[in-house]
Amino acid sequence: DAGVIQSPRHEVTEMGQEVTLRCKPISGHDYLFWYRQTMMRGLELLIYFNNNVPIDDSGMPEDRFSAKMPNASFSTLKIQPSEPRDSAVYFCASSFLGYQETQYFGPGTRLLVL
Amino acid sequence: GENVEQHPSTLSVQEGDSAVIKCTYSDSASNYFPWYKQELGKRPQLVIDIRSNVGEKKDQRIAVTLNKTAKHFSLHITETQPEDSAVYFCAASDTGGFKTIFGAGTRLFVKA
Numbered sequence A: 001d002a003g004v005i006q007s008p009r010h011e012v013t014e015m016g017q018e019v020t021l022r023c024k025p026i027s028g029h030d031y032l033f034w035y036r037q038t039m040m041r042g043l044e045l046l047i048y049f050n051n052n053v054p055i056d057d058s059g060m061p062e063d064r065f066s067a068k069m070p071n072a073s074f075s076t077l078k079i080q081p082s083e084p085r086d087s088a089v090y091f092c093a094s095s096f097l098g099y100q101e102t103q104y105f106g107p108g109t110r111l112l113v114l
Numbered sequence B: 001g002e003n004v005e006q007h008p009s010t011l012s013v014q015e016g017d018s019a020v021i022k023c024t025y026s027d028s029a030s031n032y033f034p035w036y037k038q039e040l041g042k043r044p045q046l047v048i049d050i051r052s053n054v055g056e057k058k059d060q061r062i063a064v065t066l067n068k069t070a071k072h073f074s075l076h077i078t079e080t081q082p083e084d085s086a087v088y089f090c091a092a093s094d095t096g097g098f099k100t101i102f103g104a105g106t107r108l109f110v111k112a
Helices: none
Strands: A005-007 A010-013 A019-024 A031-038 A042-050 A053-056 A065-071 A074-079 A088-095 A109-113 B004-007 B010-014 B019-025 B032-038 B045-051 B056-059 B062-067 B072-077 B086-092 B106-111
Touching: A005 A088, A010 A019, A019 A088, A019 A109, A031 A074, A042 A065, A042 A074, A053 A065, A074 A088, B004 B086, B010 B019, B019 B086, B019 B106, B032 B062, B045 B056, B045 B062, B045 B072, B072 B086
Parallel strands: A010 A109, B010 B106
Antiparallel strands: A005 A019, A019 A074, A031 A042, A031 A088, A042 A053, A065 A074, A088 A109, B004 B019, B019 B072, B032 B045, B032 B086, B056 B062, B062 B072, B086 B106
């Protein structure tokens, strides 16, 4: 298996633009997590899905952030409109059986909002 | 909610020495404690994990100990090597589907 795949790896955009981050989890994994990592706030869970259904989105910063998982092999995290404070590395991770098992992280998307 | 504190924030050791990183958690319901290693510019990867029904787990040079009464757990790395240099994160979660809460991380430097 190729592991968790994320795209793009780097994204530079201007404030106010829409940003879409993509993730393909490991085949067979039924949990998918979106994290944000910054120096100031560390690694924060934004939202997670179980069998394509959003279970907990309490970590989503505000209404500008939305996430979807239309099928078992694809998820998106969208920021609209983007702001400079959204600059961070966004990781997608997947696991089999959820929190009590190893989470496999993707390579991350480094987002810079100017 | 759960809160995980990690110490120290930075640790520098000489190659061959041991390194110990400590974490405390607040929610007594937490029963799964993984440790992740993140090299510069890379993704976090699991190093070792422990569940609350055991007090210690070892994998070659790496061990984790858990004290449920005191609500703290520690990562021990023996015979450190330069390739152990990275940021290490502890985390805690429970069976209720509570979020996995990560500590702030410890930057480990192993000097050759």
